[in-house]
Amino acid sequence: MIPGANSLQTQLGTQLWQLVSPSLRHCWDGECAYYQLASGDTHLLSEEAVRLLELLQGRPRNVGELAASLSEMYSQPPEPSQMDLHVIALLDDLAKARLVECSPA
Amino acid sequence: MQPGLTLSQIPEQQIKQRLKSGLALRTGPFAVLIRSTLPSVAEGVATTYADFPLADETDFIDFHVTLAPPHPVRNWIRPQVQFYFDAHPPFTPLPKAQAYPLLEWGLNWCVSTQAHRYLILHAAVLEMNGYALIMPGEPGSGKSTLTAALCNRGWRLLSDEMTIIDPQSGLIQPLPRPVSLKNQAINIISQYLPGATLTPPVHDTLKGTVSLMKPPGEAVARMGETAIPRWVVFPKYRADGNLAFTAMSRGQAFLELARNAFNYSILGELGFHTLTRLMSISNARRFEYGGDLDRAVEAFASLAAEP
Numbered sequence: 001m002i003p004g005a006n007s008l009q010t011q012l013g014t015q016l017w018q019l020v021s022p023s024l025r026h027c028w029d030g031e032c033a034y035y036q037l038a039s040g041d042t043h044l045l046s047e048e049a050v051r052l053l054e055l056l057q058g059r060p061r062n063v064g065e066l067a068a069s070l071s072e073m074y075s076q077p078p079e080p081s082q083m084d085l086h087v088i089a090l091l092d093d094l095a096k097a098r099l100v101e102c103s104p105a
Numbered sequence: 106m107q108p109g110l111t112l113s114q115i116p117e118q119q120i121k122q123r124l125k126s127g128l129a130l131r132t133g134p135f136a137v138l139i140r141s142t143l144p145s146v147a148e149g150v151a152t153t154y155a156d157f158p159l160a161d162e163t164d165f166i167d168f169h170v171t172l173a174p175p176h177p178v179r180n181w182i183r184p185q186v187q188f189y190f191d192a193h194p195p196f197t198p199l200p201k202a203q204a205y206p207l208l209e210w211g212l213n214w215c216v217s218t219q220a221h222r223y224l225i226l227h228a229a230v231l232e233m234n235g236y237a238l239i240m241p242g243e244p245g246s247g248k249s250t251l252t253a254a255l256c257n258r259g260w261r262l263l264s265d266e267m268t269i270i271d272p273q274s275g276l277i278q279p280l281p282r283p284v285s286l287k288n289q290a291i292n293i294i295s296q297y298l299p300g301a302t303l304t305p306p307v308h309d310t311l312k313g314t315v316s317l318m319k320p321p322g323e324a325v326a327r328m329g330e331t332a333i334p335r336w337v338v339f340p341k342y343r344a345d346g347n348l349a350f351t352a353m354s355r356g357q358a359f360l361e362l363a364r365n366a367f368n369y370s371i372l373g374e375l376g377f378h379t380l381t382r383l384m385s386i387s388n389a390r391r392f393e394y395g396g397d398l399d400r401a402v403e404a405f406a407s408l409a410a411e412p
Contacts, residue, residue: 024374026381031356033363033384035377040370042377044360 017066017091017100019056036099043097048073052090056100063087113155121147127169129160133269133280133328135220136160137212141172141204143186149205149304153283153317156325168215172204190215199310206307206315209283213266216280217367223278224379225367226268230277231260233409236335237277239268239387241365244312247342247394250290253318254398255405257298262324263332272372272379275386276331281324283317291316297398336408337362337389346395348404358389 021038032050034043045053051073052066060066064080067087071077078086094100112120112130120128124147129138138160139150160166168190174180175187175198184201187194188211195214199207217225228241229252238260242248249265256262263279271278283304286294291306291314302319337358338350362380363369369376394401 024377026359026377026385028355028359028384031354033356033359033377033381035374037374040373042360042363042369044356 017056017095017102018059019053020099020101023053023099025050034099039098041098043099045094049090049094052087053094053099063091110159111155112151112157112159115159117147117151120151124150129164129166130154131158131160131164131328132212132282133264134278135167135216135280136164137168137170137215138166139170139172139208141208143172143201143204145202145204146172146208149208149317152302152304153319155319156322168212168219170208170211170215172208172211174198174201203307203310203315205304206285206310206317209285209317212282216267216269220269221368221371222272224270224272224369224372224376226270226362227266227365227367228268228362229265230263230268230332231255232263232277232279232330232332233260235333236409237263237268237332238336238338238405238408239277239334239362240338240340241268241362242340244287245342246340247290247396248340249284249286250293250342250398251340251394251401251405253284253286253290253294253301254297254402256284256321256324257301258402259406260409261327262320265320267367270334270379270383271331272375274331275334275379275382277334278331279324279328281320281328283320286316286318288313293396293398294318334383334387337384337387338392338408339390340392340394343393343395346393348394348397348400350390350392350404350408353389353391355384355387355389358387359384 021036023037024035026033027047030047032045032047034045052070055066055069063084067083070087071083124141127138127140129136171189172186175185179185185198186201186204186207187198188196188207228239229248231238240248252265262281263277265284267280269278269280304317306314306316308314359380
């Protein structure tokens with residue numbers, strides 16, 4: 001169980017995740033250099049995290065929709081409930097890096 | 106002034122005279138005008154810049170620098186020296202005995218804070234067969250010791266301190282200047298390269314004891330020849346360490362280079378594109394070595410021979 005996952009899951013019912021600002025990226029072998037245009041910060045992210053950021057640009061309605069889209073990256077995707085938790089954990093990491101933020105729905 | 110004239114073609118007494126009014130030298134893509142009446146500066150410049158061309162009267166001078174006492178009285182009582190860039194002192198004064206190292210530190214400061222038409226990494230860089238080896242390194246990593254050894258064993262010195270990348274072409278612009286050796290590295294290189302020319306050690310600086318090694322003549326003669334990035338190697342000296350290269354991801358190397366850059370954040374988007382382009386055509390490794398310079402030189406020769 002991911003600590004804090006329950007509270008985040010609750011939040012996701014009433015809040016939307018969105019990108020903090022547009023960005024540039026460049027990927028090599030599963031890792032991506034990610035440059036945030038507004039802040040000038042540079043991050044090293046997994047390709048999976050970058051895919052999640054791309055998916056957020058499509059304004060998904062909920063975490064389930066994000067998880068379903070992210071599952072397409074895998075040849076053997078995890079169970080949907082596991083994938084939801086995984087997405088929540090990824091979003092949490094990205095929020096700590098100030099790459100995404102929550103806003104009221 | 107005659108075009109193509111090098112400093113070694115001028116008698117030392119004349120160098121001292123010219124330094125009083127301003128001696129203009131070319132180093133890599135820059136021209137620098139140095140003024141000083143201090144004998145140690147004249148001796149250091151005459152020794153380590155002997156092969157460098159004088160700038161001619163039509164050259165644009167990038168940096169006007171002066172080394173002088175901060176106050177006339179400081180020539181005599183607890184003598185000090187101040188570095189001036191365009192008549193402004195960016196640093197606090199240092200003891201007069203540190204005048205020549207201060208010139209080198211000051212010139213590094215000029216390039217790293219002013220030359221933003223380039224992306225500048227805090228890294229040594231050498232060239233072989235047209236390809237560049239970039240070596241970032243923390244103090245104590247043995248970067249300058251390795252650089253001094255390699256540039257006398259088949260590699261061309263592009264810079265001991267700063268890797269200068271042209272964002273337009275992605276190529277590395279040489280900036281060969283004296284190699285800064287510190288503490289034990291001075292003895293190690295004196296023994297390893299008995300023919301090398303080093304300035305007298307200056308003790309008790311902020312970096313410990315410092316000596317500057319004259320760059321090889323070939324590095325100066327070819328300072329207009331750019332190089333294509335190919336290897337990024339992070340050296341680490343460990344007294345009891347075995348010699349070994351270990352693989353490193355491009356992403357991790359990118360991040361460490363960005364942190365090592367002087368002006369990555371100033372260049373913003375351009376810095377990001379320049380560095381990702383560099384990493385896309387380079388491979389990255391860590392290199393640990395225990396001070397056996399012959400074996401280290403062999404290891405880098407093998408690296409250069411890889412297809």
